[in-house]
Amino acid sequence: MSALTGFARLIAWTGLTAVGALHLSWASGSSWPAKNRKRLAESVVGNAAALPDPAATAVVGATALVGGAIAGGALGENGAAVAMRRTGGAVLLARAAFGGDAALAVLGLPPAGKRFRELDRRFYRPLCGVLGAAMIIGARRRRVDADG
Secondary structure, eight states, X not given: OOHHHHHHHHHHHHHHHHHHHHHHHHHTTOOTXXXXXXXXXXXXXXXXXXXXXXXXXXXXXXXXXXXXXXXXXXXXXXXXXXXXXXXXXXXXXXXXXXXXXXXXXXXXXXXXXXXXXXHIIIIIHHHHXXXXXXXXXXXXXOOOOTTO
């Protein structure tokens, strides 16, 4: 594996693992880094009344942790693992390109407020772009010479 592929996998693994751990902490009742659950909801789903239940948040956290493991190289270099990395990267790049309002609409959540839109523009979209690109780059396989 090239240094670039390895570095991309490290970036994707680190970012997705952090995102997963943060979602699991929210599922357990924490509002960090927000002061309370209302501010958390306004910051992460755009509406104080729309905070997902703990089970849904735990599913997102677990999915991010699994995605991080796969992005980091778990499951090896087989076609299925590469396809999962590419698919995950494409989903994150789409989230970056279309933004949080589109993601909220897909999830059936109400439109976002001003705070979420600002955080999405400054942080969430760029983070999704970096992680998506890292997953795509990390999906590269080593080329094998025709001679073997």
